[in-house]
Amino acid sequence: TGLRIALVGRPNVGKSTLFNQLASAVRGRGTDGVSNPAPLVFVRSVVHALPGVTRDPREASAAISDLRFTVTDTAGLEDAVSEALERKAEPRADGEVTLVAATAMTDTPVYRNLYRKMEAGTAAEVRDADVVFFMFDAAHGLTQVDRAIALWLRKEASEKDIVVVANKCDVAGAENNAIEAYELGFGDPVVLSAEHKLGLADLYTEINRVY
Ligand code: GDP
Numbered sequence: 001t002g003l004r005i006a007l008v009g010r011p012n013v014g015k016s017t018l019f020n021q022l023a024s025a026v027r028g029r030g031t032d033g034v035s036n037p038a039p040l041v042f043v044r045s046v047v048h049a050l051p052g053v054t055r056d057p058r059e060a061s062a063a064i065s066d067l068r069f070t071v072t073d074t075a076g077l078e079d080a081v082s083e084a085l086e087r088k089a090e091p092r093a094d095g096e097v098t099l100v101a102a103t104a105m106t107d108t109p110v111y112r113n114l115y116r117k118m119e120a121g122t123a124a125e126v127r128d129a130d131v132v133f134f135m136f137d138a139a140h141g142l143t144q145v146d147r148a149i150a151l152w153l154r155k156e157a158s159e160k161d162i163v164v165v166a167n168k169c170d171v172a173g174a175e176n177n178a179i180e181a182y183e184l185g186f187g188d189p190v191v192l193s194a195e196h197k198l199g200l201a202d203l204y205t206e207i208n209r210v211y
């Protein structure tokens with residue numbers, strides 16, 4: 001299929017982990033759909049405990065069960081997000097910050113720099129995609145940087161199908177944080193653990209909707 005899915009989110013939310021899980025489903029599956037390992041040439045995404053490892057967008061053939069698609073792993077926001085954190089442009093996520101507050105915040109030099117980086121990197125992958133998985137770290141909770149990226153998607157990718165993916169829901173308390181995602185206006189979040197492959201059936205449902 002020509003369906004393209006872009007993974008978007010701030011560094012360290014688990015984009016590369018999900019990318020590798022989706023891509024590895026194709027590895028070892030041949031044209032008969034069962035055996036005959038198919039060569040997979042595009043899997044080059046790097047997962048690391050530290051943010052900042054994935055340098056360029058990566059692309060791979062991927063699958064969840066019988067749904068085949070192309071997935072792209074975006075990166076390149078590391079420096080801009082570090083800057084936002086270092087300059088303390090990231091208010092505490094104390095439940096009082098909202099998308100409205102985030103809108104005002106994005107009109108600051110630090111966040112304008114983040115958007116410049118998004119235009120330089122992420123934007124091309126988003127424009128090529130049919131579906132965007134907007135990922136956040138539910139173990140940590142929604143941050144202002146997440147909200148800023150979500151605002152950018154609402155503006156720049158309003159015609160795309162956007163699915164919010166609440167990752168790291170294997171961690172205690174994360175599933176509860178996942179509901180914070182409703183404020184973004186992208187609908188029901190998918191509760192996921194990319195690392196433990198939990199929640200892939202719900203991702204399947206979301207992809208199948210547009211397939
Ligand atoms: P990226 O920067 O968005 O590409 O994030 P990575 O895929 O490199 O993951 C960043 C860190 O989060 C790594 O240490 C991963 O092992 C960890 N991680 C990714 N997915 C999960 C998950 O589902 N659960 C938990 N607990 N950790 C995860």
Ligand code: MG
Binds near residue numbers: 015017046047075
């Ligand atoms: Mg990465």
